Amino acid sequence: MALRTPSLRRVARWVPALCVALAVLVLAGCSPDAYPQTTLAPKADFAELLDTVFRRSFQLATIVFFLVEGALVWALFRFRGKPGDAEPAQTHGNAMLEVVWTVIPAVILVFIAIPTIQTIFKTAEVPTDDPLVIEVTGHQWWWEFRYPEYNLVTAGDMHVPVGRTVDLRMTTGDVVHSFWTPQLAGKRDVFPKRDNRLWFKTETPGTYPGQCAEFCGTQHARMAFQVIAQTPTDFDAWRVGIAAVSAPPDSGAPAPDPLVAQGQQLFATKACVGCHAVTAVGAPTMVGPNLAGIGSRSDIASGWLPNTDENLARWLKNPQAVKSGVLMPNLGLTDEEITALIAYLRSLSVVPAPGAVAMTAAGN
Amino acid sequence: MSTIAMGHAGTDAAPAEKKGLWSWITTVDHKRIGILYGVTAFLFFLLGGLEALLIRWQLGAPDKTFLSPEAYNQLFTMHGTTMIFLGVMPLSAMFFNYFIPLQIGARDVAFPRLNAYSYWVFLFGGLVLNASFLFNAAPDMGWFAYANLTSKQFSPGLNVDFWIIGLQILGVASLAAAVNFFVTIINLRAPGMKMMRMPMFVWMSLITQVLLLLAFPIITVALVLLMLDRNFGTHFFVPSGGGDPVLWQHLFWLFGHPEVYILILPAFGVVSEILPVFSRKPLFGYAAMVFSGCFIAFLGFGVWSHHMFATGMGPMADTVFSLGTMLIAIPTGVKIFNWIGTVWGGSIQFKTPMYFALGFVAMFIIGGLSGVMHASPPADLQQTDSYFIVAHFHYVLFGGSIFALTAGAYYWFPKMTGRMLSESLGKLHFWLMFLGFNLTFAPMHILGLNGMPRRVYTYSAGMGFEFWNAVETAGSLILGFSFLVFIINILKSLRSGAVAPADPWHGATLEWSIPSPPQEWNFAVEPTVDGRDPLWEERRKAGGTLPEPARVSGAGIHLPSPSYWPIITAFGTAMTLVGFLMHVTLWVILAGVAITMLGIFSWAFEPADH
Numbered sequence: 001m002a003l004r005t006p007s008l009r010r011v012a013r014w015v016p017a018l019c020v021a022l023a024v025l026v027l028a029g030c031s032p033d034a035y036p037q038t039t040l041a042p043k044a045d046f047a048e049l050l051d052t053v054f055r056r057s058f059q060l061a062t063i064v065f066f067l068v069e070g071a072l073v074w075a076l077f078r079f080r081g082k083p084g085d086a087e088p089a090q091t092h093g094n095a096m097l098e099v100v101w102t103v104i105p106a107v108i109l110v111f112i113a114i115p116t117i118q119t120i121f122k123t124a125e126v127p128t129d130d131p132l133v134i135e136v137t138g139h140q141w142w143w144e145f146r147y148p149e150y151n152l153v154t155a156g157d158m159h160v161p162v163g164r165t166v167d168l169r170m171t172t173g174d175v176v177h178s179f180w181t182p183q184l185a186g187k188r189d190v191f192p193k194r195d196n197r198l199w200f201k202t203e204t205p206g207t208y209p210g211q212c213a214e215f216c217g218t219q220h221a222r223m224a225f226q227v228i229a230q231t232p233t234d235f236d237a238w239r240v241g242i243a244a245v246s247a248p249p250d251s252g253a254p255a256p257d258p259l260v261a262q263g264q265q266l267f268a269t270k271a272c273v274g275c276h277a278v279t280a281v282g283a284p285t286m287v288g289p290n291l292a293g294i295g296s297r298s299d300i301a302s303g304w305l306p307n308t309d310e311n312l313a314r315w316l317k318n319p320q321a322v323k324s325g326v327l328m329p330n331l332g333l334t335d336e337e338i339t340a341l342i343a344y345l346r347s348l349s350v351v352p353a354p355g356a357v358a359m360t361a362a363g364n
Numbered sequence: 365m366s367t368i369a370m371g372h373a374g375t376d377a378a379p380a381e382k383k384g385l386w387s388w389i390t391t392v393d394h395k396r397i398g399i400l401y402g403v404t405a406f407l408f409f410l411l412g413g414l415e416a417l418l419i420r421w422q423l424g425a426p427d428k429t430f431l432s433p434e435a436y437n438q439l440f441t442m443h444g445t446t447m448i449f450l451g452v453m454p455l456s457a458m459f460f461n462y463f464i465p466l467q468i469g470a471r472d473v474a475f476p477r478l479n480a481y482s483y484w485v486f487l488f489g490g491l492v493l494n495a496s497f498l499f500n501a502a503p504d505m506g507w508f509a510y511a512n513l514t515s516k517q518f519s520p521g522l523n524v525d526f527w528i529i530g531l532q533i534l535g536v537a538s539l540a541a542a543v544n545f546f547v548t549i550i551n552l553r554a555p556g557m558k559m560m561r562m563p564m565f566v567w568m569s570l571i572t573q574v575l576l577l578l579a580f581p582i583i584t585v586a587l588v589l590l591m592l593d594r595n596f597g598t599h600f601f602v603p604s605g606g607g608d609p610v611l612w613q614h615l616f617w618l619f620g621h622p623e624v625y626i627l628i629l630p631a632f633g634v635v636s637e638i639l640p641v642f643s644r645k646p647l648f649g650y651a652a653m654v655f656s657g658c659f660i661a662f663l664g665f666g667v668w669s670h671h672m673f674a675t676g677m678g679p680m681a682d683t684v685f686s687l688g689t690m691l692i693a694i695p696t697g698v699k700i701f702n703w704i705g706t707v708w709g710g711s712i713q714f715k716t717p718m719y720f721a722l723g724f725v726a727m728f729i730i731g732g733l734s735g736v737m738h739a740s741p742p743a744d745l746q747q748t749d750s751y752f753i754v755a756h757f758h759y760v761l762f763g764g765s766i767f768a769l770t771a772g773a774y775y776w777f778p779k780m781t782g783r784m785l786s787e788s789l790g791k792l793h794f795w796l797m798f799l800g801f802n803l804t805f806a807p808m809h810i811l812g813l814n815g816m817p818r819r820v821y822t823y824s825a826g827m828g829f830e831f832w833n834a835v836e837t838a839g840s841l842i843l844g845f846s847f848l849v850f851i852i853n854i855l856k857s858l859r860s861g862a863v864a865p866a867d868p869w870h871g872a873t874l875e876w877s878i879p880s881p882p883q884e885w886n887f888a889v890e891p892t893v894d895g896r897d898p899l900w901e902e903r904r905k906a907g908g909t910l911p912e913p914a915r916v917s918g919a920g921i922h923l924p925s926p927s928y929w930p931i932i933t934a935f936g937t938a939m940t941l942v943g944f945l946m947h948v949t950l951w952v953i954l955a956g957v958a959i960t961m962l963g964i965f966s967w968a969f970e971p972a973d974h
Binding site: 025033034035036037038040049050051054057058064065068069071072073075076079081082085086087088089090091092093094097098101102105106107112113114115117120121122123125127140149174175176178180185186187188189191192193196197209211213214215216217218219220221222224256304312315320324325341 | 432433434437445453505506510512513518519521552603604610634643645646647648649650651652674675676678679682683686687690691693694697698700702704705707708709710711712714722725726729730731733734736737739740741742743744745746748749750807813814815817819820821822824826827828829831855
């Protein structure tokens with residue numbers, strides 16, 4: 001011990017500096033800004049309701065933590081035994097004290113239970129303020145979003161308008177998944193043959209990442225998606241744009257790029273068409289995700305692989321090497337075919353034409 | 365008046381010391397079976413720890429390809445299953461075996477051969493479960509095995525079947541052991557040891573056995589239904605046939621939540637033994653400790669759906685299960701306050717077992733508080749299935765159970781081996797484990813609240829998860845290293861450790877009144893008890909010190925004779941269940957049943973040799 005003391009002292013000199021460094025790191029690491037998927041910076045009403053309850057329980061827990069751990073640590077220093085100490089008083093208990101520390105936690109719990117129950121019932125209410133209904137279906141391992149109001153279907157990106165409640169009706173095409181966009185709402189599991197509900201309304205346009213939160217097999221980790229909240233104008237432009245993707249060309253349309261035409265041909269002959277629809281309007285649920293708008297999505301392979309030509313080529317070359325276990329087999333495509341297919345997929349982009357909204361509005 | 369007479373019974377030749385592999389295979393001595401449980405469980409625990417280190421290495425940086433998704437899913441499933449069924453439960457069973465009879469003043473358990481049978485079935489179950497790795501078919505659907513991912517359609521391989529069969533075999537072991545310890549505690553207590561004089565470890569063990577007896581049949585039934593679904597065409601959990609995956613969740617957690625208390629109550633018991641001894645002061649609020657334990661166990665059966673708030677059960681169910689869960693916090697709080705009350709005003713002796721016991725209290729408080737947070741469904745909708753939950757249950761099961769079991773290992777090692785462990789290595793072990801544990805698991809709170817889901821084999825760069833995951837991986841290496849120190853400490857002590865006296869810590873309970881290690885018959889003369897801390901009373905009467913008990917001849921003491929029938933019967937049991945592994949392999953099942961029947965018959969009619 002005598003040998004060790006000086007070195008301990010030398011170490012002790014660094015303790016304040018270490019503590020400051022650690023505190024800075026922890027604070028930086030705890031700031032929700034660094035986490036796009038955080039639960040601590042709610043951006044929709046549902047998530048805010050949850051956050052309020054969490055904050056209440058977190059504050060109470062923090063107080064209890066410091067009191068109880070403080071009492072424990074204090075006792076350890078205060079009642080440290082020394083050699084030759086007499087036997088301490090042999091107390092067996094104290095009825096009064098034990099009643100007090102049974103009652104106090106009960107009272108604290110009441111302060112958590114009341115907002116809990118209020119929020120449970122608030123969040124269970126189905127919204128009635130003309131919500132936008134979106135039917136969500138989980139698949140191994142991607143998400144499908146259907147908009148009955150517009151007869152549209154899409155995958156991967158869920159577009160929602162700000163300022164309007166979104167009413168999610170959720171199920172699964174295969175196993176149990178859980179839909180989770182932390183900044184907008186809590187989790188809700190999806191079950192086969194059952195409609196589970198979730199809702200939220202956000203006022204803040206933005207892109208909110210989410211991902212599956214119930215273990216669902218090999219690629220559970222790669223079952224992400226994003227909710228893109230847009231101003232009503234932008235949202236309308238998007239839905240008109242995606243409805244126009246791959247719509248039958250009208251007579252005045254320019255002739256397609258020959259590479260795109262080759263890609264379209266390959267898409268039809270190389271089995272792609274058996275699993276993927278390329279129109280968003282009224283398309284049925286198929287084995288693979290709907291590809292209308294794929295050209296302009298930010299990600300492929302369900303919300304984690306940047307939608308670059310290089311990544312698309314990797315995927316088409318051998319999907320199993322990129323995301324093992326997915327249903328899409330290796331189609332044995334040549335590099336030439338892949339180039340043509342990428343050109344075709346890029347042509348399936350959402351291009352909101354100026355004035356498109358007005359046109360459909362008139363059409364309606 | 366309390367007397368623990370250490371009589372000198374007879375002077376006839378003592379029975380020869382039993383040695384060699386065969387003596388271990390045929391042993392029915394609860395102490396040897398306890399050691400078998402301990403060594404086996406510790407090896408499985410190290411295996412589960414190795415799996416955890418691989419998991420942590422994979423998650424140390426984003427988008428790593430160190431493990432394939434398939435391998436990762438097998439490892440996290442096996443890590444959970446191993447730690448629960450092959451690590452913490454049998455480590456508790458080691459202490460049940462070794463110390464329940466010693467603490468209640470008995471010569472063995474009620475059914476010594478059933479006890480041996482339990483151990484062998486446990487061993488075979490663990491081997492069958494891990495044999496799945498050899499077939500590249502380790503379970504890969506999570507230790508909770510949610511339907512309908514487990515249906516033949518979505519999990520066609522043998523992975524799920526290995527899990528079902530492994531758990532069924534282990535369930536047999538748990539049930540047989542639970543019956544045994546329950547009867548032992550009820551019937552074999554020394555004269556004068558009323559229920560309310562039992563050591564707290566015995567009390568918590570008793571409650572654990574009741575939980576085992578009530579909870580394991582539920583998982584057994586659920587596993588049978590799952591097996592029927594997979595291999596016999598039924599549709600209990602298959603929606604296309606009208607079944608319901610949510611039913612599995614209810615059955616699983618109806619078992620799974622009491623299981624949580626099966627893992628933690630023995631730890632409560634161990635700590636309630638250690639804190640008083642090293643504070644030199646009786647346990648504070650003995651009766652409250654007993655009743656809070658009973659209350660926790662009772663409520664534990666009524667809160668299972670708090671694992672299912674995200675399933676959308678409706679507001680009424682959410683409310684009821686939420687309030688029930690919060691209610692559990694009250695008796696749990698009582699326990700924590702009573703532990704602090706125990707050290708308060710004491711004369712604390714900072715020995716290694718005390719370090720770990722205090723570490724347990726400090727860490728368990730954190731796990732308890734995060735538990736209260738997700739007892740609230742609104743908070744839980746964000747926290748469930750995120751790393752926040754992973755943090756929570758590691759604070760309860762590692763910061764709780766493992767710290768307490770390690771405390772127990774340091775506390776009772778001298779009794780079990782007759783050797784003292786090194787205090788300096790023990791304290792090094794503690795500080796490394798404490799540091800490594802907190803570095804590994806504390807950041808998981810932050811990651812979970814910031815949106816990192818659990819059971820993911822990787823995460824994308826740019827999600828903000830990089831920094832804390834790297835810290836956790838570094839922490840896990842320190843944690844792993846701390847167990848290396850523990851192993852070195854054990855090996856050094858076994859080779860050259862200081863010889864342990866009968867009572868190195870000034871203990872309060874009967875096991876410290878007999879030599880270390882105890883002789884085969886434990887108590888040469890049956891002790892009588894008239895208080896809760898019999899040895900302390902004895903010592904006070906003797907003026908502060910007790911003479912070192914002599915090793916005596918056991919001539920004339922009847923002990924159950926060794927038998928190889930328990931291992932044969934266990935083998936038959938395991939074989940029968942393995943026959944159900946894939947398609948029913950009829951001859952395996954029939955042979956297994958035949959061996960089991962032969963074993964039971966021979967065991968029943970085996971003459972006892974004297």
